[in-house]
Amino acid sequence: MNDIYQRLHLASEAQDQAEIIATLSAIKAGKLKNDLRLLNFYREVPVSYGAEVLTVEEHDAELAVNQIQAVVIAHEKLTVLKSSHFHRDVAAAVTYVNVEKSRVVVSNLSYALVRADRRMSVRVQLGSAIDASFAAPELDALHGRLHDMSLTGMSINVAREPNLPLSQAGxxxxxxPSGSITVAASLLKVIHTGDTFRMVFEIEPSRAAELIISQYIFQRQVEIIKELKDHPGVTL
Incomplete structure (x- = not known):
């Protein structure tokens, strides 16, 4: 199980992988149109470019990819393959990455449900420390740092376990940076991340707050894409 995808078995693990490998072989041979794209997420921003199948072996395949995609793959060591020829999206481990040559080798191929595809709005991780607090009637305010945000949800990292019931409203x-905003929020879940606890909220922003959040998300997306393009291995 993964934040990005959940692996699925349509038949058996071996049968699914054989079917995926056969599809990649047919794309390489030109028997199927190459509409292959890879999908990754970098700081919650989707990165998706086309890919070319170079070689196919019994359990893995080498792909020519976009350099920016290769940078993200080198960081995550996994990717999702998308094609109309697959029965479902395909999750893959990445065993080799060469950013300069734009090459990756994928293995451990299986069908998958891409969790991020089901999100209702674009989410971004924060690049700087942004203070956040959650307050509810008759409760002490919880102070922490914003971890990520979208128009429908936010998460914050706090130092201690909140001990709040799920659906707690506040x-x-x-x-x-443009100013403080306050939004109605309901607690969805709490994740223990090791040193901190991450509180995940569903939010209901006002029109004014929604505009401010949208502007910040767009600005953050631009920063993240620039960060990828400025990677020393990218020569595009």
């Missing part, structure tokens, strides 16, 4: 206050 207000999130976020100190964005």
């Amino acid at each position: 207000e999130l206050t976020i100190a964005l």
Whole structure:
């Protein structure tokens, strides 16, 4: 199980992989149109470019990819293959990456449900420390740092276990660079991340807050894409 995808078995693990490998072989041979694309997420921003099948072996395949995609793959060591010829999206481990040559080798291929495809809105991770707090009636405010945000949800990292019931309603206050905003929020889940606890909220922003959040998300997306393009291995 993974934040990006959940592996699925349509037949057996071996049969599914054989079927995926056969499809990649047919694409390489020109028997099927090459509509292969790879999907990754970098700081929650989707990165998706076309790919070419170079070689296919019994359990793996070498692909020519976009350099920016290769940078993200080198960081994550996994990718998702998308094609109309697959029965479902395909999750793959990446055993080799060469950013300069734009080459990757994928293996451990299986069908998958891509969780991020089901999100209702674009999400971004934060690049700088942004203070956040959650307050509810008759409760002490919880202070932490914003981890990620979208128009429908936010998560914050707090130092101690919140000990709040799921669906606890309250207000999130976020100190964005353009000014603080407060939105109605409901607790969806709490994740123990090791040193901190991540509180994940569903939010209901006002029209004014929604505009501020949209502007910040767009600005953050631009920063993230620039970060990838400025990677020393990218020569595009």
